[in-house]
Amino acid sequence: MNKPRLSYCILTLLLIVSISTGSLAQDDSDSSEEESVDLDALEDEDTSTTHPGGHPGSGAGDDHKKPFKFKLFFDLLMEYEWETETFQFTRDHAYVVLELNAADWLSFRTDIAFEPSFFELTFHLGTVFEVRLGKILIPFGQNEFHHLIGGRVDRQSLFLPLIWADYGLALKHMAYNGDIFGFDYTIYAVNGFQQTIGMEGTPEPSRNAGSLTDNNTMKGIGLRMLFRIGAVNIGASGYFDAWDDDNQQQMLYYGLDLELGYGLMPAPVLRNIRLRGEIASGEVMLPDLNLLGGILKYATRKSGYNLEISYRVIRWLTVRFREGYLNADSRVADTNDLRIHEPAVDVIYGPVKFSLILQIHEILPAYTETAPEDYSCVFARVMFRY
Numbered sequence: 001m002n003k004p005r006l007s008y009c010i011l012t013l014l015l016i017v018s019i020s021t022g023s024l025a026q027d028d029s030d031s032s033e034e035e036s037v038d039l040d041a042l043e044d045e046d047t048s049t050t051h052p053g054g055h056p057g058s059g060a061g062d063d064h065k066k067p068f069k070f071k072l073f074f075d076l077l078m079e080y081e082w083e084t085e086t087f088q089f090t091r092d093h094a095y096v097v098l099e100l101n102a103a104d105w106l107s108f109r110t111d112i113a114f115e116p117s118f119f120e121l122t123f124h125l126g127t128v129f130e131v132r133l134g135k136i137l138i139p140f141g142q143n144e145f146h147h148l149i150g151g152r153v154d155r156q157s158l159f160l161p162l163i164w165a166d167y168g169l170a171l172k173h174m175a176y177n178g179d180i181f182g183f184d185y186t187i188y189a190v191n192g193f194q195q196t197i198g199m200e201g202t203p204e205p206s207r208n209a210g211s212l213t214d215n216n217t218m219k220g221i222g223l224r225m226l227f228r229i230g231a232v233n234i235g236a237s238g239y240f241d242a243w244d245d246d247n248q249q250q251m252l253y254y255g256l257d258l259e260l261g262y263g264l265m266p267a268p269v270l271r272n273i274r275l276r277g278e279i280a281s282g283e284v285m286l287p288d289l290n291l292l293g294g295i296l297k298y299a300t301r302k303s304g305y306n307l308e309i310s311y312r313v314i315r316w317l318t319v320r321f322r323e324g325y326l327n328a329d330s331r332v333a334d335t336n337d338l339r340i341h342e343p344a345v346d347v348i349y350g351p352v353k354f355s356l357i358l359q360i361h362e363i364l365p366a367y368t369e370t371a372p373e374d375y376s377c378v379f380a381r382v383m384f385r386y
Contacts, residue, residue, distance in 0.1 A: 118165035151324015158328035166190035192220030231261035255280030301330035
């Protein structure tokens with residue numbers, strides 16, 4: 001029998017430096033929670049839906065007070081492998097993001113790189129409409145930049161691309177934004193996923209959307225809706241595409257998310273609790289490998305969920321716990337199945353945010369004829385943001 005392997009990975013010193021230059025701004029009073037996109041935490045930090053639309057301050061007609069904004073994100077990964085006794089420094093993230101508000105009706109943002117992960121030109125049409133063009137970030141679920149299906153960023157793109165952006169256009173409409181109730185929706189069309197050859201030599205959709213050209217006439221189309229009732233945000237996302245050259249193999253992703261914000265329960269102690277959760281599924285048709293029925297006939301199923309509870313101890317101190325599960329292929333039980341347990345402490349003082357995070361990645365073992373192999377890891381993370 002093979003001896004089960006337990007890998008302990010210590011991930012420390014996650015440093016995210018955010019540099020915002022606003023020398024041309026008329027007013028510097030806006031906070032990080034009011035920025036046009038929540039890129040202050042590329043991994044999985046607070047993306048509370050303070051505005052309808054699922055992304056802080058992303059609603060059409062927001063007051064763009066800082067014409068020019070430059071941000072640098074960098075972190076260092078220090079990893080120790082218990083069994084092989086390897087120790088190394090690696091890079092987990094490195095992004096330089098530029099946001100430019102040329103006018104009240106025109107803005108631009110991009111990841112500055114030789115091959116940018118995304119770039120968007122946004123036209124703000126009055127106070128209720130906005131149109132985005134370029135390699136746009138796909139509005140699916142609670143997080144715009146990274147997605148937390150399963151409770152963590154999916155670095156292997158087993159469920160969704162690590163950064164899901166694609167060439168196309170999107171229209172967002174703030175249908176209603178009252179004091180108590182709000183509703184907005186975003187519809188979009190992009191090139192969609194492409195046909196590629198998998199490890200077993202069979203056609204499959206690529207894990208990285210975002211090609212400048214498309215391999216068929218079918219476009220990826222999607223809808224994101226968000227309902228706000230007081231401190232309650234209810235979101236729904238959907239995406240449909242055909243990925244093969246002949247428009248025969250289809251894929252459908254759909255999800256629901258919910259946030260019960262701070263102050264929803266006005267009683268002492270309870271008013272300081274926030275609850276968030278998200279559940280999503282994907283149905284992907286693969287040649288000769290479709291075993292399950294769903295909305296699509298005979299497709300391969302993916303699924304995941306995550307739940308989170310936060311408690312604001314005092315104004316500058318918050319503790320939270322996140323639980324998640326990801327099944328990247330419903331046909332088999334293997335090491336791509338993941339359960340995560342994540343306690344964390346956030347300390348916020350003015351523009352400074354310090355987080356201490358413990359991530360327990362319980363990677364569910366693949367059972368073989370001999371013995372299951374265990375690849376579970378423990379990550380300890382320290383994050384500083386300014």
